[in-house]
Amino acid sequence: MVAPPPPVHFNAVTKHFGDGPAVLDAINFTAREGDFIAVIGPSGCGKSTLLRLIAGLTTPSSGSLSLQRQPPVDAVVELAFVFQEPTLLPWARVAANVALPLRLRGVPSNECADAVHRCLTQVRLADRADAFPRQLSGGQQMRVSIARALALNPKLLLLDEPFGALDEMTRNHLNEELLTLREQAVWTAFFVTHSISEAVFLANRVLVMSAHPGRIQHEVTVDLPYPRTAATRQSSRFLELTAQLSQLLHAAETPPA
Amino acid sequence: MNAKITCLVAPVVSATTFIAFWYGVRGMMPADKKFMLPLPHDVATALVENHTVLLHASLNIALGASIGLATATVLAVGLAILMSTSGFIRTSLYPHLMMLQMMPVIALAPILVIWVGPGLPSVSIITFLICFFPLVVNTTQGLLSTDQKLVEMFDLYRASRWQQIRRLRIPAAMPYFFTGLRISGILASIGAIVGDFSAGSSANDGAGLGFLIIIYGAQFKMAELFATVISGCLVGFSFVLVVHRMSWFFLHQWHDSYERSDR
Ligand SMILES: Nc1ncnc2c1ncn2[C@@H]1O[C@H](COP(=O)(O)OP(=O)(O)OP(=O)(O)O)[C@@H](O)[C@H]1O
Ligand SMILES: [Mg+2]
Numbered sequence: 001m002v003a004p005p006p007p008v009h010f011n012a013v014t015k016h017f018g019d020g021p022a023v024l025d026a027i028n029f030t031a032r033e034g035d036f037i038a039v040i041g042p043s044g045c046g047k048s049t050l051l052r053l054i055a056g057l058t059t060p061s062s063g064s065l066s067l068q069r070q071p072p073v074d075a076v077v078e079l080a081f082v083f084q085e086p087t088l089l090p091w092a093r094v095a096a097n098v099a100l101p102l103r104l105r106g107v108p109s110n111e112c113a114d115a116v117h118r119c120l121t122q123v124r125l126a127d128r129a130d131a132f133p134r135q136l137s138g139g140q141q142m143r144v145s146i147a148r149a150l151a152l153n154p155k156l157l158l159l160d161e162p163f164g165a166l167d168e169m170t171r172n173h174l175n176e177e178l179l180t181l182r183e184q185a186v187w188t189a190f191f192v193t194h195s196i197s198e199a200v201f202l203a204n205r206v207l208v209m210s211a212h213p214g215r216i217q218h219e220v221t222v223d224l225p226y227p228r229t230a231a232t233r234q235s236s237r238f239l240e241l242t243a244q245l246s247q248l249l250h251a252a253e254t255p256p257a
Numbered sequence: 258m259n260a261k262i263t264c265l266v267a268p269v270v271s272a273t274t275f276i277a278f279w280y281g282v283r284g285m286m287p288a289d290k291k292f293m294l295p296l297p298h299d300v301a302t303a304l305v306e307n308h309t310v311l312l313h314a315s316l317n318i319a320l321g322a323s324i325g326l327a328t329a330t331v332l333a334v335g336l337a338i339l340m341s342t343s344g345f346i347r348t349s350l351y352p353h354l355m356m357l358q359m360m361p362v363i364a365l366a367p368i369l370v371i372w373v374g375p376g377l378p379s380v381s382i383i384t385f386l387i388c389f390f391p392l393v394v395n396t397t398q399g400l401l402s403t404d405q406k407l408v409e410m411f412d413l414y415r416a417s418r419w420q421q422i423r424r425l426r427i428p429a430a431m432p433y434f435f436t437g438l439r440i441s442g443i444l445a446s447i448g449a450i451v452g453d454f455s456a457g458s459s460a461n462d463g464a465g466l467g468f469l470i471i472i473y474g475a476q477f478k479m480a481e482l483f484a485t486v487i488s489g490c491l492v493g494f495s496f497v498l499v500v501h502r503m504s505w506f507f508l509h510q511w512h513d514s515y516e517r518s519d520r
Binding site: 055057079081083085087089090091092100101103104105132133134 | 404406407409410411412413414415416420424425428429431510511512513
């Protein structure tokens, strides 16, 4: 039997901008279907660049990258990107913002209504469909952004510090929501974060990157069972893993003498 | 509430002061110069007595201004979209647009009269020329100032060029467009009156305020001249009002220049 094609496969990928130094170097990595991969590393180590490569927003300088064995730009994989900021259209109501990816695919607006309602219900904002983005709080705007990402039923979800600007309570809450969403549909996720506990709570695999050039230093498998709840954060295994990761991250941040 | 009352009372107080000052100045003028400054109530009488003529002339100005401004809006938006798509088109057209703006429109009046005839056609074209530049420049600026993160999001969803213009660049340019329209809205009635002054005609009842100014001026009818100025102000004011209403309609729900309603 042939193994299913990996949703994301990096083969010796490097990336540099112009004639600058290598931002990413020797990236070899294969994601399995349904993986929730957290990416942590010092600022400027190329985490965002990694996601942008997967999304096809930029291309590798050398090496190859494939999504289900296809180059990112013509990949048939349904993909969504949640940026650090909500990036909502300020002139469009919440419902129209969520419908945007569908509308850009040419789906007529009356046929978007069901999908929009489903996605907004998933992030518990169905009652704010008619609001404008500026009438929502930061956390609500982020949830709309997630709802928009879900509109196309993505098989691959890229999240670049989506909750970085939020307070810890809201962030924990949205983390739990994200895992609930994951139970409802199968997708593979790359999640960039600065927070170790967020990485451990969400992911089954954590990549620790180092900077100059950006490399994958370590991969840690998080063996905590899903579904994870608020109680998971108190378990001893959780604390063990966060301690281990913070050591690895500290080592990655300190350049070798 | 207090602020609202102040808003209503303050202008009335200042206007009363101004009118009192006007009477005062006139009182101090030597007798042989008094004809130069009609009294406020003379102006008011002139407004009432000539209201049919003034109203008709104002409407003619409003018509010319509307045609000129509307044409300028449509063509400016079209040209701005074109210019926003290519730096080459931008650099090749921008100097000529500057020239157009620098052109002394008054000097163009006799040419236009010969080309398209006096009256409404010339007046509309002169208004158009005056209104065009602020609209093109502001709208182009707006189309080019789209938030890069939103552009990236559209790229991610593989939006076509046209989808990006229609769903992203045009709405994002709205506030800039309205900045241009506010400027052009003020210029439109002034442009039409200037146009009418230099290329107007009384044929077919087409005389506007500019034409009236020439006639009243030749007859030294000072009160009527002042009444014409006031009529011109009112036409201009109504244009500004319409533009502000339109701007409000398109922007108030989402743009930061308008307060959030649920604050
Ligand atoms: N378009 C670009 N042109 C030139 N250099 C770039 C570009 N994008 C990113 N870089 C450089 O690549 C490096 C990695 O950037 P990247 O945004 O991927 O880092 P990051 O890990 O996401 O950092 P942070 O945690 O601060 O978000 C940085 O040194 C940055 O200056
Ligand atoms: Mg980043």
